[in-house]
């Protein structure tokens with residue numbers, strides 16, 4: 001039985017009769033092909049990537065498994081439409097904390113239409129992409145049974161300053177409630193989620209090493225999805241924090257040149273995460289992220305280590 005995923009944090013969503021992805025109980029994620037060439041480009045990428053013998057196994061596992069395409073009733077009621085059939089990378093979690101980070105200081109690319117380039121250019125400039133080399137596209141962090149998820153409004157997290165991004169990345173791995181504006185993120189899960197030989201940092205470093213060498217694909221406008229299950233960490237079970245690359249509607253051929261846009265953004269993200277692991281207490285942060293743009297309040301003191309961010313009531 002197909003349903004709308006409640007764990008989706010960014011992108012086109014299938015709520016309110018819109019066209020968006022669906023999931024089922026078998027652990028598959030069905031992403032509808034968009035009408036223009038974006039859908040066919042994403043299919044072309046997955047087809048090429050999944051049969052590319054030059055992609056090493058430890059890199060392949062950082063991408064969702066691709067099961068081809070399938071005609072399904074679209075979520076917007078428009079009838080049968082081809083969907084990409086992908087592994088649902090959060091299906092094994094009951095309360096997944098998920099962050100979608102769009103990598104690259106630019107999301108446009110020379111081969112795109114002038115209209116697309118202009119739209120991307122505007123978004124990149126208005127978000128943290130240009131300054132940080134990435135932007136948080138959306139996230140949800142599980143608090144506990146009572147508080148549920150903290151899922152701040154997407155537009156609010158896309159243009160955060162470096163200090164605010166650091167707060168959000170800390171909240172992602174903290175045991176205190178993410179919605180609580182008065183508690184400093186304690187980073188108590190940082191070592192088990194970001195750190196360790198198979199944690200998020202190690203996976204990002206593997207990806208970086210590959211991007212320093214591979215010249216086959218340029219992953220324009222693509223995201224890394226960070227996923228883990230807080231309850232497993234609390235119970236002392238292996239967290240199995242995962243990095244997965246998603247959204248390949250704008251991939252172009254590398255033509256023998258490294259993807260310096262993706263690589264640069266990835267290095268920037270790696271630096272943020274490394275610093276949280278090496279010096280989690282070097283900043284005193286208070287964070288509250290309000291839900292609406294109107295209520296947004298970001299107060300950053302001139303003292304670079306004392307930050308107050310408002311993203312939630």
Ligand SMILES: O=P(O)(O)O[C@@H]1[C@@H](OP(=O)(O)O)[C@H](OP(=O)(O)O)[C@H](O)[C@H](OP(=O)(O)O)[C@H]1OP(=O)(O)O
Nearest residue numbers: 010011012038100102123137138154221223247249
């Ligand atoms: O429609 P919007 O404004 O939400 O923009 C979508 C983006 O949302 P965001 O800019 O992050 O709010 C959206 O970004 P996310 O994947 O949500 O990070 C995509 O860039 C999408 O374009 P495409 O399907 O990749 O070609 C974008 O869709 P298009 O505008 O290109 O159709």
Ligand SMILES: Nc1ncnc2c1ncn2[C@@H]1O[C@H](COP(=O)(O)OP(=O)(O)O)[C@@H](O)[C@H]1O
Nearest residue numbers: 008009010011012029064086087088089100247
């Ligand atoms: N394979 C997947 N498994 C689980 N969730 C996914 C998967 N692919 C995408 N998502 C979810 O859907 C969101 C949007 O995906 P994306 O491919 O970027 O769509 P769009 O092209 O509409 O931007 C992601 O932020 C994530 O929450």
